[in-house]
Amino acid sequence: xxxxxxxxxxxxxxxxxxxxxxxxxxxxxxxxxxxxxxxxxxxxxxxxxxxxxxxxxxxxxxxxxxxxxxxxxxxxxxxxxxxxxxxxxxxxxxxxxxxxxxxxxxxxxxxxxxxxxxxxxxxxxxxxxxxxxxxxxxxxxxxxxxxxxxxxxxxxxxxxxxxxxxxxxxxxxxxxxxxxxxxxxxxxxxxxxxxxxxxxxxxxxxxxxxxxxxxxxxxxxxxxxxxxxxxxxxxxxxxxxxx
Amino acid sequence: xxxxxxxxxxxxxxxxxxxxxxxxxxxxxxxxxxxxxxxxxxxxxxxxxxxxxxxxxxxxxxxxxxxxxxxxxxxxxxxxxxxxxxxxxxxxxxxxxxxxxxxxxxxxxxxxxxxxxxxxxxxxxxxxxxxxxxxxxxxxxxxxxxxxxxxxxxxxxxxxxxxxxxxxxxxxxxxxxxxxxxxxxxxxxxxxxxxxxxxxxxxxxxxxxxxxxxxxxxxxxxxxxxxxxxxxxxxxxxxxxxxxxxxxxxxxxxxxxxxxxxxxxxxxxxxxxxxxxxxxxxxxxxxxxxxxxxxxxxxxxxxxxxxxxxxx
Numbered sequence: 001x002x003x004x005x006x007x008x009x010x011x012x013x014x015x016x017x018x019x020x021x022x023x024x025x026x027x028x029x030x031x032x033x034x035x036x037x038x039x040x041x042x043x044x045x046x047x048x049x050x051x052x053x054x055x056x057x058x059x060x061x062x063x064x065x066x067x068x069x070x071x072x073x074x075x076x077x078x079x080x081x082x083x084x085x086x087x088x089x090x091x092x093x094x095x096x097x098x099x100x101x102x103x104x105x106x107x108x109x110x111x112x113x114x115x116x117x118x119x120x121x122x123x124x125x126x127x128x129x130x131x132x133x134x135x136x137x138x139x140x141x142x143x144x145x146x147x148x149x150x151x152x153x154x155x156x157x158x159x160x161x162x163x164x165x166x167x168x169x170x171x172x173x174x175x176x177x178x179x180x181x182x183x184x185x186x187x188x189x190x191x192x193x194x195x196x197x198x199x200x201x202x203x204x205x206x207x208x209x210x211x212x213x214x215x216x217x218x219x220x221x222x223x224x225x226x227x228x229x230x231x232x233x234x235x236x237x238x239x240x241x242x243x
Numbered sequence: 244x245x246x247x248x249x250x251x252x253x254x255x256x257x258x259x260x261x262x263x264x265x266x267x268x269x270x271x272x273x274x275x276x277x278x279x280x281x282x283x284x285x286x287x288x289x290x291x292x293x294x295x296x297x298x299x300x301x302x303x304x305x306x307x308x309x310x311x312x313x314x315x316x317x318x319x320x321x322x323x324x325x326x327x328x329x330x331x332x333x334x335x336x337x338x339x340x341x342x343x344x345x346x347x348x349x350x351x352x353x354x355x356x357x358x359x360x361x362x363x364x365x366x367x368x369x370x371x372x373x374x375x376x377x378x379x380x381x382x383x384x385x386x387x388x389x390x391x392x393x394x395x396x397x398x399x400x401x402x403x404x405x406x407x408x409x410x411x412x413x414x415x416x417x418x419x420x421x422x423x424x425x426x427x428x429x430x431x432x433x434x435x436x437x438x439x440x441x442x443x444x445x446x447x448x449x450x451x452x453x454x455x456x457x458x459x460x461x462x463x464x465x466x467x468x469x470x471x472x473x474x475x476x477x478x479x480x481x482x483x484x485x486x487x488x489x490x491x492x493x494x495x496x497x498x499x500x501x502x503x504x505x506x507x508x509x510x511x512x513x514x515x516x517x518x519x520x521x522x523x524x525x526x527x528x529x530x531x532x533x534x535x536x537x538x539x540x541x542x543x544x545x546x547x548x549x550x551x552x553x554x555x
Contacts (some may be wrong), residue, residue: 025421078457079453083449085449085453087450087467087468087471088469088549089548089549090471098454098457099454099457099459099463111392113395125548126548126551127548145458202455227274230360
């Protein structure tokens with residue numbers, strides 16, 4: 001766990017990663033990295049496997065501490081992991097209430113499950129849920145506390161293409177109701193284009209490029225500017241000559 | 244079950260090369276025998292499957308005795324051998340004779356009080372051993388200082404056979420009830436501590452991390468993540484504890500007992516009442532069986548969340 005600094009915050013909302021360094025032994029995983037996320041902005045962090053995406057996300061979640069620089073995030077934040085990480089010994093509802101307190105906790109959890117389309121599945125054991133359903137419970141567990149920052153670590157990587165598209169729609173719907181900043185880590189360029197307000201590309205421990213996405217919902221599906229953006233992102237990732 | 248409809252296209256495409264017969268020489272097409280059929284499997288609904296008479300008979304039988312099949316079979320063979328005179332009554336009396344003797348002893352007012360005394364010893368010893376085992380196991384599992392306090396000593400205890408400490412116990416605590424209860428408690432404590440400690444330390448770290456990120460406090464973490472996660476290991480410990488405490492009960496009661504099931508056995512041995520010895524053994528066996536069934540029941544109730552292998 002990282003230590004909480006007493007220096008006053010520099011911005012009131014969103015998140016700020018300033019000059020952060022993270023090392024594992026001799027290997028520098030995050031090399032003086034900067035990233036800001038504005039209030040209610042959805043930033044997609046794109047990069048190849050092993051480039052330090054998850055490391056950055058864990059720093060922002062407060063699960064690890066930086067070796068240099070500062071990370072400034074809202075105290076009310078939630079994380080959706082790569083796997084669903086549901087407690088197998090608790091039913092869906094109790095998995096969502098894990099961090100909740102107060103007399104209305106159960107009702108809030110029911111609402112959150114209904115929001116992700118799982119009304120009526122409150123009493124299901126995790127072993128009875130499909131992969132997509134389990135990940136939706138994990139999403140409900142993250143959103144139920146009304147976080148100001150949601151960190152998503154390749155949350156849909158293990159799902160099939162159809163379920164993944166449904167989850168993308170769900171994320172877009174949820175964004176309209178929850179006014180939270182989001183950071184979504186992925187290695188899927190199409191997923192990034194489908195969801196992002198801004199796409200940042202990470203390589204060798206730094207964020208090299210930042211591309212705002214201003215396309216309409218229809219243009220994100222298919223358009224010339226979408227293909228241009230896709231080509232640009234692939235070039236950023238060093239995959240240009242393969243496409 | 245589902246049915247896989249044979250699809251030639253798919254089977255051509257996905258059949259592994261090793262399954263395919265070696266290609267016939269191209270130059271001798273006239274000698275080309277038809278290729279041997281490739282092994283295929285077809286799954287259909289259980290009701291529609293053709294079954295042999297033997298399978299139907301076996302399914303109707305469906306093991307009505309469950310895990311007691313073998314014990315009951317042994318009892319029947321034993322009874323037959325005893326009735327036929329192959330086994331002498333002083334060596335291995337017939338099960339029916341043992342049951343008769345048990346009934347007699349009960350009516351004489353010997354068996355009831357002895358059983359009550361043995362059960363009381365076992366209950367007190369178990370309560371003591373399990374309490375200490377659970378408290379130290381939880382402290383050792385949750386805190387590293389607890390681990391440093393308890394782990395070494397319990398590991399040492401674990402290597403000492405329960406029968407070997409009996410003489411020391413007698414020297415320290417005499418030959419009365421205290422020694423017997425402590426032996427049983429010792430037998431219950433060691434496996435409970437070791438299993439509970441290992442179970443708590445073995446809880447999936449990713450789930451602990453997840454619980455931290457949801458804002459669950461330490462109390463929530465322990466009650467909703469760590470204790471339920473350690474439950475399977477706890478039940479394994481409980482099973483060993485019950486078995487070892489019965490072992491301890493036998494050991495404690497065999498040495499200088501003036502009452503209890505152990506006394507019944509020693510007494511029977513002294514006067515060559517083999518049947519009475521067997522009555523004692525049967526009671527110990529039943530106690531062990533009941534303890535095991537109790538833990539099985541707990542497992543069914545407490546671990547219903549767990550997907551586990553069901554043998555066919």
